[in-house]
Amino acid sequence: MRHGLRRPTHGLSGAVVVLAWTLGAARCAWGQQLMTDVIDLPPVHREFVSPSAMFVLTISSDDHWKTSTAQAELEERRPGAPRNVWRHSLANIKGPRRAVVTDHGEVILIDDWINSPSQRALTLISVTGKTVATYSLDSLIATLRVSPRDVSSRATLGIWLSAEPTVSDDGATVRFRTAGRGLVLHVSDGRMTATN
Numbered sequence: 001m002r003h004g005l006r007r008p009t010h011g012l013s014g015a016v017v018v019l020a021w022t023l024g025a026a027r028c029a030w031g032q033q034l035m036t037d038v039i040d041l042p043p044v045h046r047e048f049v050s051p052s053a054m055f056v057l058t059i060s061s062d063d064h065w066k067t068s069t070a071q072a073e074l075e076e077r078r079p080g081a082p083r084n085v086w087r088h089s090l091a092n093i094k095g096p097r098r099a100v101v102t103d104h105g106e107v108i109l110i111d112d113w114i115n116s117p118s119q120r121a122l123t124l125i126s127v128t129g130k131t132v133a134t135y136s137l138d139s140l141i142a143t144l145r146v147s148p149r150d151v152s153s154r155a156t157l158g159i160w161l162s163a164e165p166t167v168s169d170d171g172a173t174v175r176f177r178t179a180g181r182g183l184v185l186h187v188s189d190g191r192m193t194a195t196n
Helices: 011-025 137-144 148-154
Strands: 045-049 055-060 071-078 081-089 098-101 107-110 122-125 131-135 173-178 181-186 191-195
Touching: 045 098, 055 098, 071 107, 131 137, 131 191, 137 148, 137 181, 137 191
Parallel strands: none
Antiparallel strands: 045 055, 055 071, 071 081, 098 107, 107 122, 122 131, 173 181, 181 191
């Protein structure tokens, strides 16, 4: 995390800068630093590819992140006949932190780009572009039946994940690890279950 403090300051204005720096360095309840004056921007163009490379999700900014709106586009890349499946503006702030694409074209968006607890910790989008399910971080924690502290203390990828998500061989489920437990997202209907 970068902060605005670059050199010693004096007087009242210096105290304000030091206070801002102190608040920026403080830890929130989730074990992450609070966002202050500098937020790293995502790349203007990112791609997430399904295991067989049949589907490719592109996350991009039409205005080089002058606004927080990201565009998502799913492309099916069948040999000799690639086609755009859908394109949407996303609710995720500056797009998702991560995304998973299955070989059937389902898309799972993970968190907002900013590293803070999100109302969109997981969003499942069908191959037709319809949002099937959305889970907040609080609802995932409730499904796991663990404490927020357990989640934050074991998170190694962002604010809650402790391992990269994995897609089952048949593409029917996506598994997530956090707080020493597992979450299984059933892509057919968006149902979420917890495992050990």
